[in-house]
Amino acid sequence: MTSPPNTLISTRDLQVGFAIRKGPFSKGLLKAVDGISIDIPKGAFLGVVGESGSGKTTLGRALLQAVPVTGGSATYDDGEVRYDLGQLKGAALKEYRSRAQLIFQDPYAALSPRMTVRDIIAEPLEVMGLTKSRAETDARVREVAATCRLNLEHLRRFPHAFSGGQRQRISIARALVCGPRFVIADEAVAALDVSIQADILNLLKQLQRDLGITFLFISHDLSVVAHTCDHVAVMYLGRIVESAPTRALFRAPRHPYTRALFSAIPSLDPDDRGRAQVLSGEIPSPTNQPSGCTFHPRCPFATERCKREAPQAEKGADGHMVSCHHWRELAAAPDAIRQAEPAE
Numbered sequence: 001m002t003s004p005p006n007t008l009i010s011t012r013d014l015q016v017g018f019a020i021r022k023g024p025f026s027k028g029l030l031k032a033v034d035g036i037s038i039d040i041p042k043g044a045f046l047g048v049v050g051e052s053g054s055g056k057t058t059l060g061r062a063l064l065q066a067v068p069v070t071g072g073s074a075t076y077d078d079g080e081v082r083y084d085l086g087q088l089k090g091a092a093l094k095e096y097r098s099r100a101q102l103i104f105q106d107p108y109a110a111l112s113p114r115m116t117v118r119d120i121i122a123e124p125l126e127v128m129g130l131t132k133s134r135a136e137t138d139a140r141v142r143e144v145a146a147t148c149r150l151n152l153e154h155l156r157r158f159p160h161a162f163s164g165g166q167r168q169r170i171s172i173a174r175a176l177v178c179g180p181r182f183v184i185a186d187e188a189v190a191a192l193d194v195s196i197q198a199d200i201l202n203l204l205k206q207l208q209r210d211l212g213i214t215f216l217f218i219s220h221d222l223s224v225v226a227h228t229c230d231h232v233a234v235m236y237l238g239r240i241v242e243s244a245p246t247r248a249l250f251r252a253p254r255h256p257y258t259r260a261l262f263s264a265i266p267s268l269d270p271d272d273r274g275r276a277q278v279l280s281g282e283i284p285s286p287t288n289q290p291s292g293c294t295f296h297p298r299c300p301f302a303t304e305r306c307k308r309e310a311p312q313a314e315k316g317a318d319g320h321m322v323s324c325h326h327w328r329e330l331a332a333a334p335d336a337i338r339q340a341e342p343a344e
């Protein structure tokens with residue numbers, strides 16, 4: 001399968017498994033990412049959503065080569081260089097790390113309290129050896145600080161002097177300083193007050209627009225994703241079960257899991273209250289995946305076929321992808337499916 005032109009990151013059947021101990025004498029394999037095939041276009045702002053444990057962070061870490069890829073493939077191609085992720089070592093891995101960066105969730109924990117803001121931002125440049133003199137490093141630090149709307153006076157201070165929003169700007173400046181083409185923001189606004197979140201999200205969107213940076217935006221917060229991302233992928237038990245342009249996905253979600261996630265978004269409309277379709281049970285353990293469609297034990301529309309047969313991904317010309325045997329029937333008459341052969 002070839003990738004469309006203009007693709008920055010491409011994965012085919014990507015898998016990340018962790019060897020785990022199941023008991024005193026037995027070992028098992030936890031499939032945190034279980035066969036993901038996705039193309040991320042250059043300049044995209046792709047949201048990844050799903051319950052805790054669905055594999056979002058592991059997918060991001062695999063794309064940064066921070067965890068070993070155990071199957072399938074992933075490539076990075078920005079037009080200048082092409083890398084097979086999972087295979088990178090030594091100088092190539094170091095070089096890739098300047099092109100792909102992570103913004104951490106917790107701006108309080110991510111910044112060393114003993115370093116000045118200037119040194120925190122400069123450190124990746126120095127580790128990568130990308131500048132030749134202190135003056136050149138300082139110039140680059142000032143440039144990214146200005147891009148992130150940090151006051152240049154603040155560069156001499158220590159992180160404890162700053163609020164959560166300002167600390168996240170420092171983290172973002174540090175992530176940007178080597179000029180990455182690909183940035184993973186893993187719950188990057190989750191630890192911030194709602195009033196500050198919008199400010200940081202606007203900054204990320206500005207970086208996408210002005211610098212053409214491609215973002216993978218991992219979030220629990222569906223309203224944030226709806227307002228920020230161009231395209232959204234929904235993960236369940238290590239797989240992408242649905243992905244689509246944001247507007248299409250929120251207007252007409254096709255997978256029963258996506259519908260359940262969306263119906264749980266709090267509404268300001270009093271008439272909508274109590275309409276949430278509650279997801280029954282918890283996400284199963286990835287060490288013990290259900291047969292057939294892995295969502296079937298929790299799906300109110302599951303049939304015998306869902307228990308037996310894993311659905312294939314179907315992708316329309318509109319870019320809307322879904323993996324569900326019954327999405328067409330559901331879209332036409334959801335209640336009729338509800339009455340058919342419920343799974344035990």
Ligand SMILES: Nc1ncnc2c1ncn2[C@@H]1O[C@H](COP(=O)(O)OP(=O)(O)OP(=O)(O)O)[C@@H](O)[C@H]1O
Nearest residue numbers: 018030032050051052053054055056057058059286
């Ligand atoms: N290093 C590891 N060793 C063993 N299991 C791991 C490891 N990292 C993640 N897992 C497991 O992989 C699965 C996916 O975890 P992951 O953190 O990727 O999910 P997530 O969707 O990002 O969850 P959250 O939203 O809570 O961060 C979970 O079952 C988790 O316990």
